[in-house]
Amino acid sequence: MTTIFGIPLQALLGQLLIGLINGSFYALLSLGLAIIFGLLRVINFAHGAQYMLGAFIAWLLLAHFGIGYWPALILAPLLVGLIGAIIECTMLRRLYSLDPLYGLLFTFGLALTIEGTFRYLYGASGQPYATPALLTGGANLGFMFLPIYRGWAIVFSLFICIGTWLLIEKTKLGSYLRAATENPVLVQSFGINVPLLLTLTYGLGATLAALAGVLAAPIYQVSPLMGSNIIIVVFAVVVVGGMGSIMGAIVTGYLLGVAEGLTKVFYPEASNIVIFVIMAIVLLLRPAGLFGRDA
Amino acid sequence: MTLTLELQNQKERTPIVAQTVFLGAGLAFLLAAPLFFYPVFLMKLLCFALFACAFNLLLGYTGLLSFGHAAFFGGAAYFTGHAVKEWGLPPELGILAGVVGAALLGVVIGFFAIRRQGIYFAMITLALAQMFYFFCLQAEFTHGEDGIQSVPRGHLFGFIDLSQSSNMYYFVLAVFVIGIAIIWRIINSPFGMILKSIRENETRAISLGYSVRNYKLGAFVMSAALTGLAGGLKALVFQFATLTDVGWQMSGEVILMTLLGGIGTLIGPLFGAALVVTLQNYLATSEFPVTIITGVVFMICVLLFRRGIVGEFYNSRLGRRLGFEHRQKH
Numbered sequence: 001m002t003t004i005f006g007i008p009l010q011a012l013l014g015q016l017l018i019g020l021i022n023g024s025f026y027a028l029l030s031l032g033l034a035i036i037f038g039l040l041r042v043i044n045f046a047h048g049a050q051y052m053l054g055a056f057i058a059w060l061l062l063a064h065f066g067i068g069y070w071p072a073l074i075l076a077p078l079l080v081g082l083i084g085a086i087i088e089c090t091m092l093r094r095l096y097s098l099d100p101l102y103g104l105l106f107t108f109g110l111a112l113t114i115e116g117t118f119r120y121l122y123g124a125s126g127q128p129y130a131t132p133a134l135l136t137g138g139a140n141l142g143f144m145f146l147p148i149y150r151g152w153a154i155v156f157s158l159f160i161c162i163g164t165w166l167l168i169e170k171t172k173l174g175s176y177l178r179a180a181t182e183n184p185v186l187v188q189s190f191g192i193n194v195p196l197l198l199t200l201t202y203g204l205g206a207t208l209a210a211l212a213g214v215l216a217a218p219i220y221q222v223s224p225l226m227g228s229n230i231i232i233v234v235f236a237v238v239v240v241g242g243m244g245s246i247m248g249a250i251v252t253g254y255l256l257g258v259a260e261g262l263t264k265v266f267y268p269e270a271s272n273i274v275i276f277v278i279m280a281i282v283l284l285l286r287p288a289g290l291f292g293r294d295a
Numbered sequence: 296m297t298l299t300l301e302l303q304n305q306k307e308r309t310p311i312v313a314q315t316v317f318l319g320a321g322l323a324f325l326l327a328a329p330l331f332f333y334p335v336f337l338m339k340l341l342c343f344a345l346f347a348c349a350f351n352l353l354l355g356y357t358g359l360l361s362f363g364h365a366a367f368f369g370g371a372a373y374f375t376g377h378a379v380k381e382w383g384l385p386p387e388l389g390i391l392a393g394v395v396g397a398a399l400l401g402v403v404i405g406f407f408a409i410r411r412q413g414i415y416f417a418m419i420t421l422a423l424a425q426m427f428y429f430f431c432l433q434a435e436f437t438h439g440e441d442g443i444q445s446v447p448r449g450h451l452f453g454f455i456d457l458s459q460s461s462n463m464y465y466f467v468l469a470v471f472v473i474g475i476a477i478i479w480r481i482i483n484s485p486f487g488m489i490l491k492s493i494r495e496n497e498t499r500a501i502s503l504g505y506s507v508r509n510y511k512l513g514a515f516v517m518s519a520a521l522t523g524l525a526g527g528l529k530a531l532v533f534q535f536a537t538l539t540d541v542g543w544q545m546s547g548e549v550i551l552m553t554l555l556g557g558i559g560t561l562i563g564p565l566f567g568a569a570l571v572v573t574l575q576n577y578l579a580t581s582e583f584p585v586t587i588i589t590g591v592v593f594m595i596c597v598l599l600f601r602r603g604i605v606g607e608f609y610n611s612r613l614g615r616r617l618g619f620e621h622r623q624k625h
Binding site for chain 2: 037043091094095098100101102104105106108109110111112113114115116117119120228232233235236238239269272273276277279280283284287
């Protein structure tokens, strides 16, 4: 058997794949966080809860209405995005004039409420979500076995990441968004409805989180705690990447996912904390983050 | 002329009189409380109140929101538990071990966290505390999921038996009062004034020549050490130390206590802690999960009630009349 540094190639590639999958979710989630933060100056602590909500709505749709994976992949994110927009309109909006920390605290409370409710209703244990029929099975790549769904998750999340990047960098709406990030007052005076833009942005961020959730449902179990387990890691990812650029968030997400996967091969005990260690090192060498602009 | 002078004197005296009366009444209540309430409940309350007051030293007086204070609280509980149970140290030295451990942890986490400001500071403290959580999960001396069980309370100074709950209560009360006195001393010292100036306008503090970083780190470590005092005390009260106390939920809980009671008021967190602990005790027997209530209270506080209970009182007409006018961070 081929080995690299005394590690069987099979194991290495297997962990690399898991790392890429985790990285896909880190990228999707930190992308949403970065978009929301860019415009609203709010760190969305509820991002993990919205991710969980996406997965849970997909599961509920299947369990109660027999609606399968593909419609759920569209319905659940839209629903969560709508809920997000309503929350922004009715509550979050009142906090923009205050210290940004209040936005963090508010969304933290929101996350606790959502998670607590789902734990109360469905218990803390996970619910399995079947892989859609089209994507079951696996492909033998010669050097390793690739479950098709995992390949799909990586490709699809990459597609969404690039799509979102194009939306923000290359479209008219995206140019409004970037302009409003730079100077909201000026953009407003040009006749662009900035409050609506803020609502849409928060909705878009929540949609991305929920999309990641639906995508994750067949891989991890659907559990009320799945969001809070991942959100802290994603925060570390965001600190490493800096929130200056959308691309930065995406690239850092994948990189750290892979770094975590590789650590599992070489030094499994540290795999839980490797991202935090990387964060500490980055803070020492480049406090603004790898792609950050502010000091 | 004499009349105006007297009036002025009276005006200045009212706040001091009112404060002394409140302080005396509060102390008398705490001294007599074991007659009316379950001592373990009171001790838990005092531990959390000290925790929240120590946390407020950082949030309320320096303007730094730490999302990782559970590491110091739970960490100190582990250190004290280990020192007392495995090394056989007396309780006073055990708590000292907790305080020193938490302070060292504070130096490390603070060193990294103060490199960024505002929201990043919160995220970094959260991430590093989570790292410490994973460390506790895997480390040998914490016994993983089981935690450190049956920690002996021991004899204070060799002759006061702390396994008696009334002795333990007055010990906890004494430590609590000392802790609050230390916090009061810090915030009313020149050091504390500089912390407040950093809270109000960091750039100006820098331009005035203060090495803001050192002051922030100092405040962070002091807050961590005092949090450690509360955590070590809690390990002795409950006689165990578990992962619950290092989890991020605990960091959130202490923020809620502080927010609810009044950020930037000396005794506000005490009221916040009392409310939250009472609520938890009340709901512990019911099916309904505390998290939902905690979350909703959080949202309401942030949206409508940012001054907190004590802050609202200070700003009310009665509070102003009693001379409690107060500036808080908003």
